[in-house]
Amino acid sequence: MTRPQPLEGDYDYIIVGAGTAGCVLANRLSADPKCRVLLLEAGGSDNYHWVHIPVGYLYCIGNPRTDWMMTTAAEPGLNGRRLAYPRGKLLGGCSSVNGMIYMRGHAADYDRWRQLGNPGWAWDDVLPYFIKSQDHHAGASPLHGAGGEWKVSRQKLEWEILRAVQEGAKEFGIEPRADFNDGSNEGSGFFEVNQRNGVRWNTAKGFLRPAMRRPNLRVMTHAETERVLIEGRQVTGVRFRHKGRVHEACAKAEVLLAAGTINSPKLLELSGIGDPRLLGELGIDVRHAQPGVGANLQDHLQIRTVFRVSNTVTLNEVANSLRGKLRIAAEYALRRSGPMSMAPSQFGMFTRSDPSLDMPDLEYHVQPLSTDKLGDPLHRFPAITVSVCNLRPESVGSSHITSAAADRQPEIRLNYLSADADRRIALASIRQARQIMTARALAPYAPQEILPGPAVVGDPDLLEAAGNIATTIFHPVGTCRMGSDPAAVVDPKLRVRGVNGLRVVDASIMPRIVSGNTASPVVMIAEKAADMIQQS
Missing domain, CATH: 3.30.410.40 (Cholesterol Oxidase; domain 2)
Structure with missing residues (x-):
């Protein structure tokens, strides 16, 4: 067995996943020069011409350089077909390969989140976070922001x-x-789009690159996190693989999973947080019994x-x-x-x-x-x-690991x-x-x-x-559902129930899918999460 290598020094925050949410978190948390932040990304750089040319999504989806190359299980509702299930595997994550549509959803979506036991997540609560990061082509108004990191243009x-x-x-x-x-x-x-002068604008450009000049932020690509480290009920860091070597990094404050709707529940399960029956069958020690991990999967x-x-x-x-x-x-x-x-x-x-x-x-x-x-x-x-x-399907699926090996894709069942x-x-x-x-x-x-x-x-x-x-429109959400009930995976502050020092910050926390495209709601979630983290 490869002996884990410690990463020099401790960090205050370790962010797993430099995707749509992770880039926002890295920017906001590293703005405090007293905080040391480590950002781990399993994929590579977004320095690839097809990422930036808008039509290049055709060459990024289904490309192992930029896509996790996942597939769904056979879907009975789709006459037994298996679908390719693209997920971004590079800086910017899905914001580097998606359709670039800027969409918030309907106000009633967020009001429903509040009604489902999530105070602080109603439309009036989240609108300021949408506005905060926005740089809207029409300038500032009561509904839109100007000068932010997230550019919104006309086509x-x-x-x-x-x-x-x-x-x-x-x-x-x-x-x-x-x-x-x-x-x-x-x-x-x-549709308005996340572009600047006809070029894709991803969260790596908007949020991460300006922050990478800060000495208190370290970004590692090709660093695949294998599991979260837990002592008793306290999360202490992560184990990850980089250039063939296994490393461990310590977090003095929190570990933040921003790996996405498929990979965040995967990491929880690999770390012993999930359905005890599933974990037991795979030989994984149960650190916290939470059957909701990987459930509640929704998509358009x-x-x-x-x-x-x-x-x-x-x-x-x-x-x-x-x-x-x-x-x-x-x-x-x-x-x-x-x-x-x-x-x-x-x-x-x-x-x-x-x-x-x-x-x-x-x-x-x-x-x-x-x-x-x-x-x-x-x-x-x-x-x-x-x-x-x-926009609001009632069919609900799941995403669960089938092996204790970190390099295995989970089984994705949408039940369309x-x-x-x-x-x-x-x-x-x-x-x-x-x-x-x-x-x-x-x-x-x-x-x-x-x-x-x-x-x-x-x-x-x-x-x-x-x-x-019919086919997916690439909007999976919900597998680490937010709520105030014991069956919820995270609480309304996005803290994982049953352990300390661990949050999930990505589309997986949505209790119900929003009525529209999901990238900008994830930016909002990360903005709000950063505020909650800094205030805690």
Whole structure:
């Protein structure tokens, strides 16, 4: 067995994971020159050109240089399919490979968190933290910040067909909205993005790089944490592997897990915090019995409907010609604009699957491109993708280790479409997408359904089709649920129950998934956590 090597000196805080949350924590905690902070990242640097070119997400997802290359278990609700489950493995984490959409969710999401036993997490409580780090293109206002580390920009290109979809949606009561992030996101609009001048803006650029000049912050890449060190009920540090050697680092104040919804519960379980039955089967000593670790996994499942169009231009035909590719490259090289500056989705809509609902439960991501499935070549004819997801799914899954070995991927089970309500909403969302595409405003473009196809009509056939074409939208949350009840993994201050000196700070603490994209809520969580840590 390799003898653990001590890392020189003690640290006040050890942060595990330099992802979306970890970079924020490292910045805020190291701002106090009296605090020594160690930030451990299992992946490498974000110094890779495809990280920074917005369209480069296509080359980062599924790339072992930047992606953990995880897969789900076979999903019965998806007709037995296993999905690739991308997670960022580099500085900036998922903020280096995601869709760059700036979205907070609905005010009611956070009010519900408070109602679930989490005082201090209502909309009015968290809004100041969203504002604190923001550098909004429109400047400071009661709802937005200026001068912060998290840049929010307008996208640098538009497509005629997307404007037509917006006009068509108005015919069905989906009105244009100026701001998706004022607490009520209902309506349609063009997504704001985390970019600066057509270049991705990740948390490594915004938060970590400015802090790396501080002598009290040490950042180690390719340092894979194997477990948390616990003496009695006190967490004392971490064990990690770096360049083939095993090291131990001591934390005088706290260890902060910011490894993400999949890897944070994995580390807790490897450290003996979890379901005693599972840990016992794997030969892991139980340090604290907490069956909630790894449970409560939630995600947004998107159903991709595709429509062929006419009399307009989409990315399909532009990107499928040599002349078009050269023009795209030149436009980005000269002006940092054009398709290479595109986020995966440009236009969105928030609406209701049932008019009786009191708030939107569907989010549309509409793209001026199409494929048979994600990762396939673009179709050679003009077409658009109208993806729709259930914002508040009732289907809940889990992520648990299957081995005591730290280098093994957990078993990820989402249980998509296992709840009756989710199947009902899936059917309603497909039918709603079809209805929107019949709008008079879209008639000049003669939309023709490609996926799931006009012949798929009845409920059983539509559900089977949804199982064939639906996929994750990469928003896993909830596996270290926050709450005031004994079954919660962390308390409302994000402290792990049953031990001292350990917190979890990432999307895994969400008790319920937010009604939108998850990156900026994680930045908010880290901002609030840093404040709570410094005040403790």
